[in-house]
Amino acid sequence: MIKALFSAPIDKWDKYEAPLHAAFALKGLQVDLSPDHAAEDVDYVIYSPHGPVSDFSSFTKAKAVLSLWAGVEKIVTNPTLTQPLCRMVDAGLEEGMIEWVAGHVLRYHLGMDAHIVNPDHHWVPAVPPLARRRKVTLLGLGALGAACAKTLASLRFDVSGWSRRPKDIAGITCFSGDDGLKEALERAEILVLLLPLTTETENLMNAERLGWLPKGAFLLNPGRGALVDDEALISALDTGHLAGATLDVFREEPLPQDHAFWPHPKVTVTPHIASETRAETAAMVVAENIRRSEAGEPLLYLVDRTAGY
Template identity: 45%
Template sequence: MALLFSSKNDDPERWRDVLAQELPDLDFRIWTPGGENIGDPADIEFALVWGPKKGALKAFPNLKAILSLGAGVDHLDGKDLPEGIPVARLVDPGLTRGMREYVIYWTIHYHRRFGEYAAATAAKTWQQLPQADTCNRRVGIMGLGMLGADAAMHLTALQFDVAGWSRSPKTIPGVTCYNGDDGLADFLGHTEILVCLLPLTPETTGIINTKTLAQLPEGAAIINAARGPHVVDDDLIQALDSGHIQGATLDVFHIEPLPSDHAFWDHPKINLTPHAASITTPETAVLPVAQNIRRVLAGQTPEPLVDMDAGY
């Protein structure tokens, strides 16, 4: 039983060690840039990957499952994958906790006006600012998958007024749920702090643009921890410069690392983090990966199964 590991971002040795504890008989093989040292391609039954080379996974005739090293699968193109092989995304409790922390931190940052206090401190100005109660602060989560639903429920526990928007109808206790194109404008009109946790699909690419930004209330804030292409960069900068949007926190970008000459770096209303909202940790992610391998070996389907046509 051989597994092929391929990722530019993840430490293969850490993954080898933690998987050996769960699956001692697993033959762990690391894909190098040239594809050397993986042995007989017919041995490979599982691929644990992030951003594999286009078409590379078609070279393994006995592949049983493709396991994503992250919650998203936009790094995979269905046209480049072997036909009929199931793809599962990663559901890692550590990844979920990390995203929850990030969303709560930056939501509170805008809710409590900590950016303004930081500026006042730099200017040696002592001034208390008006403060709203959480129950009167409207937070909107775009994307109600596992990460979005978890963030929404924990913000609700902090007594924020939480709404969510997704492509298909969802029901989450304590969260006002909107869906589809018809519900988007109402959702945005309700939202003072917008959190994007959408999957990246052709339908969601560029969803944060001049039109949707204008539908947010004056002084709204943006938190994007999903994917860079959800945002039309120039439209966001224009909305910030006009004052309609008070600030943005961005963890993801069209090009990563963010080019040094990008306007985001120097914009006074933008907070940047280097795609670090939530990072896959092998020590917490190994269990769902190992469970999926066992599931496939038992003739079952890996979970959660991805619809590559839908993109999630």
């Protein structure tokens, strides 16, 4: 019998127990799933941050740590973690991110805020350009970034993307490396941040790089809060260089009530809802990775420790 430890905040157990058992059954796995297994008996750790496990040194039998989060910055540098680590890539995460990104890109493209909040009943028939005339850039072309880029391209936006290493995605103008970053940002009328948080990407959008964006650009950050220098962003908004920002992730969450983002007229705060791991779809990814491990097949979404994702 395979023993799997569910190491996540206890309120997640009720959401995940039934979907995980159902997924194991579909994959033909006999799994003893519990939040209470002794570490030395565990074959797999199903993990999310803020759960009970932070020291993995006692999990001497564990064949893999299977994260329920797409981001792994809270665990990837843990010195006690010697087991293979897999991040979460699943349909629910992808669909949720696509919907959030597409919705807010369309909101800014169409200038919807002026019509939704119009207490003085101003009649200003400003017609937006067609989507094919609007340049949207995504920083990050991993699974989520590529999916969002393809969706925006299907809506006929002029879409480009940047990644550290070269990518080739049909219908997307792809940039890479340090030289490509400036070119990607200089064309971004709407910028979407979907990079992982690493030592190289922390504060990537500082004052200099925000200055590379066209005047009047909009910024969307559903990736990681620390990708953006908060003070530099507020300054760029105050000077009018940027027209607006919608932020879903922050350095401290919940965002403190006294943070300058809350009252800023050009900032929209959404409470880390751009994409959430859905138990039903995530359970199938976890089960498939256990099946693969038991069959001696390569694990899905194995984290590169040197790259940090």
